[in-house]
Amino acid sequence: MKNYRSHTYKETPAKRKLYKTLLWLFVTTFSFTSFRQKDQAKEYNLKAAFIYNFTRYIEWKESSDQNEFIIGVIGTSPINDPLAEIVKTEMVDNKKIIVKQFSKPADITFCHILFISDKSSVPLDDILAKTTGKGTLIISEQDGYAGLGTAINFVIVNRKLKFEANVKAINAAGLTASSQLLKLAIIVK
Amino acid sequence: MPRFKNISIKNKLIFIQTTTAFIAVLVCCIFFVVNDIRTFKDAGNRKIYSLARIVGENAIPTLQFLDQDAATQLLYKLNKEPDITQAEVLDKNGKLFARYLREQPSGDSTNHKQELPSNATPGQLTARYKLYQEKEFLGTVVLYARLNDLNKIIVGYVKVASLVLLTAILSALIISIFLQRSIVFRLLRLVTKTKEVAKTGNYSLRVAGTGNDEIGTLAGGFNAMLEQIEKMDRYLKETNAELKTYSINLESKNRELEEFAYISSHDMKSPITSLYGMLSLMQQKEVVKPEHRHLFDLAINSVRQMQKTINALNEIIAFRKTLKIERQQIDLAEALEEVKLRIVDQISTSRAVIQADFSKCPYVNFPEVHLKSIFQNLLTNAIKYKQKGKPPVIEISTKSEGNFVVLEVKDNGLGIDMNRFKDKLFGLFQRFHTHTEGTGIGLHMIHSIVESYGGRIYLESEENRGTIFKIYLDNAPL
Secondary structure (H helix, E strand, O other), X not given: OHHHHHHHOOOOHHHHHHHHHHHHHHHHHHHHHHHHHHHHHHHHHHHHHHHHHHOOOEEOOOOOOOOEEEEEEEOOOOOHHHHHHHHHHOEEOOEEEEEEEEOOHXXXXXXXXXXXXXXXXXXXHHHHHHHOOOOOEEEEOXXXXXXXXXXXXXXXXXXXXXEEEEXXXXXXXXXXXXXXXXXXXXXXX | OHHHHHOOXXXXXXXXXXXXHHHHHHHHHXXXXXXXXXXXXXXXXXXXXXXXXXXXXXXXXXXXXXXHHHHHHHHHHHXXXXXXXXXXXXXXXXXXXXXXXXXXXXXXXXXXXXXXXHOOOOOEEEEEEEEEEOOEEEEEEEEEEEOHHHHHHHHHHHHHHHHHHHHHHHHXXXXXXXXXXXXXXXXXXXXXXXXXXXXXXXXXXXXXXXXXXHHHHHHHHHHHHHHHHHHHHHHHHHHHHHHHHHHHHHHHHHHHHHHHHHHHHHHHHHHHHHHHHHHHHHHHHOOOOHHHHHHHHHHHHHHHHHHHHHHHHHHHHHHHOOOOOOOEEEEHHHHHHHHHHHOHHHHHHHOOEEEEEOXXXXXXXXXXXXXXXXXXXXXXXXXXXXXXXOOOEEXXXXXXXXXXXXXXXXXXXXXOOHHHHHHHOOOOOOOOOOOOOOOOOHHHHHHHHHHHOOOEEEEEEEOOOEEEEEEEXXXXXX
8 A cells, every 4th residue: 555655646657557556456356346245145045044944953942822933133134135035935833934123132022033143233242131041043143152152153164154053052042953953063162 | 319218227217316306406596596685685775775864864954054074974974884885965956965985995996986886787786865854855865885795695605505406416316326226126137037038938937026016017017928928838839749740640641642642543544554455456346236336435435534534643643743843044935936836736727826925024933844834734725725716816925023923824715704613723623614625634733833833823714705814923033
């Protein structure tokens, strides 16, 4: 950046070189962002599919009055679109899936799965305080969150989507995770 | 199979029993081996399939969470199964998700990789298990296996089967050798006895120690037949001896009779000749009164008749002694010419026509005297018994028929009433026409000659039409 600034005031052939460099920077930056966007869409597709697949390996306590399976999302997230796609066709335990959007901890009502977007500004403790012992599977996507008390936390390892599982947190929420699922997870204590 | 036919019953029985045992055991062995191999293969198939199912069920979450490492780890647990050569997890699009490849102890692995899916070699198995969760197709688990133990098992079976077969053959051989004693030994005894009887002609031999089975029946039958043959043989011998003495007696009687006939005819010849001479003298001296003339003529006729008979008898007796003359080759045409010369008077007075054709068979092997005698008798007969006012036509021909020369003599004379005289044709002193003189010995002589040299005479005749003689002369080589 220093270099770049020092050259701006000179009307030399180097200036043309500077434009070229600028152009190159622009192009690469643009292409990188578009690549990133694509990557991101793919990532959230997978995350949505994983979330749906988790329902097959997690056992919720039978809450009889619930006729719907509720997935809550805190903070705006690209996951909304792929989740909406899944909801259209799939069911969980013969229950319709409903996606609810929350922005404040105070808004949070009962849900089977609560996904905390990495763009959410709500403090984790508030969310945990609101949901503890209510049979909600909390899924996050920020490094270290599993250690902080979310049940499942998405991580990227070797450019592959993996997930951490906090067995204590899962059990504390009153849920049971199948051993097959835990085998695939990175266990966090 | 003439060679099998000719080997002895003993070996045949051993061969049959051994072969039967061999085939029976072979069939059993094949059945068991095939059955066991199939069972083994089925068990292998089932095992591989259940492995595929277990692996598949465990692979479902790895597919759902796209965890290839976990899937590969799962597959690598199959290294405890030595039969599994390769395992794959395919995702729902059929793309390879995870793979496990057993390291081959020999050969480079790339070669094997290509070999394995071909599934061409025997003992190679493939199991596919499709993974579903809530009717959603997730992927496929494919296991490739080679039943390594199959070859070992087959080799083991072949070893055991060969051993069993060998034992079966040996025991069948030993048993049949022992068993054939009770059959073949007795048969051989029968055969030996048969040969002995055939060789010595001793029908008093018997086979000893017969049982109740077929061989016993055979031996019993053999003994019974021998007994019958012995009886028959004895009877034949006795009868034969009787016949011999009988025939000797008959021969001497016959000789006596011939002697008697000869003596009587010979002894009667001179008295009759002198009687005739005296009667002729009396006729010349005219001592007979005219009123007794008739009686005298009758007496002279009787004497002449008697003289003729005696002469004929003498002729026959003399002729009989000639019936053993040797054969010689005769030119038939020459012989006929000679005979014709002898009776040239009769031929010319009767104006007889004699046509001879010996072209088909010009020679015959026969005693010359007798052949000429046959010619002469036939010719004179034909001339003597010709039809009135018609010169006799005689056709003579010969032809060859097997060992015989057939002499055919055909005339156009009076013929013989075959219905009346059929049985008397060749009898001595038999006459069928009385209007001319004759002694009635001609046909008898021809018949005697022909038959005593092994020939036959056939005669066809029709009254007032003629007679055909067919004389079969035995043309025996000299």
